[in-house]
Amino acid sequence: MKVIAERRAKAEEMKARGENPFANDFKVSHLAEDLSALFAEHSLEDLEAAIAEGSAPRFAIAGRLMAKRSFGKVAFGSLRDRSGDVQLSFFRPELDTDIWTAMKKADLGDIVGCEGVMMRTKAGELSLKVDLFRVLTKSLRPLPDKWHGLTDTATRYRQRYVDLIVTPEARDTFKMRSKVLRYLRQFFDKRDYMEVETPMLQPQYGGAAAKPFETHHNALDMKLFMRIAPELNLKRLVVGGFHRVYEINRCFRNEGISTRHNPEFTSLEFYEAFATYEDLMRLTEELISGLAEHLHGTSTLPWGDHELNLSAPFRRLSVRDGLAQYAGVPTESFYDREVLMEAAKRLKIGKAESMPLGYLQMAVFEEACEADLIQPTFVTDFPLDVSPLSRRKESEPTLVDRFELYVGGQEIANAFSELNDPDDQRGRFEAQVEARDSGDDEAHPMDEDFIRALEYAMPPTAGEGIGIDRLVMLLTNNTSIRDVLFFPLLRPEH
RNA sequence: GGGCUAUUAGCUCAAUCGGUAGAGCACCGGACUCUUAAUCCGUUGGUUGAAGGUUCGAGUCCUUCAUGGCCCA
Numbered sequence: 001m002k003v004i005a006e007r008r009a010k011a012e013e014m015k016a017r018g019e020n021p022f023a024n025d026f027k028v029s030h031l032a033e034d035l036s037a038l039f040a041e042h043s044l045e046d047l048e049a050a051i052a053e054g055s056a057p058r059f060a061i062a063g064r065l066m067a068k069r070s071f072g073k074v075a076f077g078s079l080r081d082r083s084g085d086v087q088l089s090f091f092r093p094e095l096d097t098d099i100w101t102a103m104k105k106a107d108l109g110d111i112v113g114c115e116g117v118m119m120r121t122k123a124g125e126l127s128l129k130v131d132l133f134r135v136l137t138k139s140l141r142p143l144p145d146k147w148h149g150l151t152d153t154a155t156r157y158r159q160r161y162v163d164l165i166v167t168p169e170a171r172d173t174f175k176m177r178s179k180v181l182r183y184l185r186q187f188f189d190k191r192d193y194m195e196v197e198t199p200m201l202q203p204q205y206g207g208a209a210a211k212p213f214e215t216h217h218n219a220l221d222m223k224l225f226m227r228i229a230p231e232l233n234l235k236r237l238v239v240g241g242f243h244r245v246y247e248i249n250r251c252f253r254n255e256g257i258s259t260r261h262n263p264e265f266t267s268l269e270f271y272e273a274f275a276t277y278e279d280l281m282r283l284t285e286e287l288i289s290g291l292a293e294h295l296h297g298t299s300t301l302p303w304g305d306h307e308l309n310l311s312a313p314f315r316r317l318s319v320r321d322g323l324a325q326y327a328g329v330p331t332e333s334f335y336d337r338e339v340l341m342e343a344a345k346r347l348k349i350g351k352a353e354s355m356p357l358g359y360l361q362m363a364v365f366e367e368a369c370e371a372d373l374i375q376p377t378f379v380t381d382f383p384l385d386v387s388p389l390s391r392r393k394e395s396e397p398t399l400v401d402r403f404e405l406y407v408g409g410q411e412i413a414n415a416f417s418e419l420n421d422p423d424d425q426r427g428r429f430e431a432q433v434e435a436r437d438s439g440d441d442e443a444h445p446m447d448e449d450f451i452r453a454l455e456y457a458m459p460p461t462a463g464e465g466i467g468i469d470r471l472v473m474l475l476t477n478n479t480s481i482r483d484v485l486f487f488p489l490l491r492p493e494h
Numbered sequence: 495g496g497g498c499u500a501u502u503a504g505c506u507c508a509a510u511c512g513g514u515a516g517a518g519c520a521c522c523g524g525a526c527u528c529u530u531a532a533u534c535c536g537u538u539g540g541u542u543g544a545a546g547g548u549u550c551g552a553g554u555c556c557u558u559c560a561u562g563g564c565c566c567a
């Protein structure tokens with residue numbers, strides 16, 4: 001490519017002049033935002049006077065050259081470092097010829113180092129009046145169009161480094177993601193939770209209904225799974241006496257890829273002894289509305305064509321009522337297989353005949369309700385069949401003390417009062433094993449050690465998992481999970 | 495997995511009925527002492543995603559493949 005060849009030639013010219021096009025000897029004194037903060041109140045005249053009497057402080061900044069506008073004897077540039085942008089100004093009559101030439105030769109995208117004093121332009125803009133200028137790192141490839149940026153999604157994801165340079169929204173999203181994680185840690189730390197880490201490589205997987213990735217440990221010649229959830233290990237820690245724990249980390253599920261699924265994703269799971277799922281609803285409301293306030297100063301956020309109201313309290317909707325309101329299944333027919341089958345047929349749900357009742361109830365619920373649950377909604381009272389780790393509802397033992405939080409038409413959180421009766425747990429696992437044997441490859445496998453742990457007594461506990469990627473999507477108004485992951489999984493390029 | 499759709503210069507996009515692939519930005523050269531998408535003048539830049547096919551002639555039509563996007567399951 002011609003442009004690359006030209007830039008390589010410039011790098012060679014630098015070498016010929018004894019300059020290193022990949023130098024690492026420039027000392028930075030300040031960031032762009034330091035300069036705008038320090039001089040926010042200084043007038044053009046003040047700054048000119050300081051320069052004239054030689055009392056103006058000198059600054060050394062470095063970053064990527066993002067724009068260049070040159071005239072006969074004056075030029076302006078824009079330098080971006082990790083804090084933001086600052087304008088550079090060059091005045092030919094006052095500069096060494098070499099410095100002016102170096103500036104003229106510099107390409108957009110080069111990493112440059114500048115020294116000088118602060119001034120204001122006639123338009124009033126703060127500007128570093130440069131007297132020393134070097135290309136520190138030569139950029140060999142041209143940046144995308146400075147106005148249109150990168151629009152091709154494949155390129156944006158595959159070459160995220162370029163996307164981050166030219167797409168401010170992408171930068172903002174990832175800054176926001178980082179803030180979310182920090183907020184979550186502070187939120188739980190304040191409540192005396194302990195952050196823990198549990199294995200991602202496991203001889204036995206569990207804690208969710210999903211297909212795992214498998215791998216192999218050579219030394220032990222043993223099959224290992226990538227975890228699909230940290231749940232069982234976190235509950236082992238509760239048994240061990242760590243009564244408030246949370247883990248923020250990656251989970252892996254060997255499933256399809258879509259705008260809301262990536263094979264690896266980040267989950268927050270937290271467990272609190274002596275709490276119930278109802279306590280967690282209040283905690284979740286506080287967490288999410290607090291997060292919105294913290295990030296945006298409001299709990300009303302745009303989401304596609306909608307506006308989300310994330311202020312507490314959130315709506316509560318039992319699965320039973322949801323089926324009645326959205327799927328035309330009267331509350332008294334909640335357990336009526338025929339009525340549910342009619343609804344399933346209407347909603348074109350495949351393989352409904354072979355589903356156990358709880359699965360059928362949830363399949364109909366998800367198909368009929370999910371997309372309409374835009375405003376935050378706690379869906380409660382799940383069927384026992386689909387909840388092998390949840391505590392039975394005392395008033396209605398075919399249901400469990402569980403909720404899922406839906407926002408923006410997608411599941412954000414899943415929580416329940418934990419099942420801590422080891423015998424009931426064994427029965428649930430056995431039912432899951434049976435389901436697996438009859439073809440459900442997402443059924444939960446038996447975990448003898450987990451039952452043994454429960455036999456030592458796990459205090460009454462409530463636990464919750466929150467999908468961090470989806471949460472960030474909501475908080476940044478991104479409708480694709482790929483926009484909140486630095487490097488989403490894609491097919492190989494060639 | 496199925497349907498629809500897209501892929502053209504480094505980037506953003508044009509190209510009428512199938513008839514010589516073009517513009518803006520970037521780049522290169524020139525003018526210019528306050529710009530901020532600077533402006534003006536002049537150049538350069540193409541295996542039209544890949545492979546086949548139809549045709550005198552294919553960016554355009556057909557087939558297959560690759561990679562995205564949207565919708566459905």
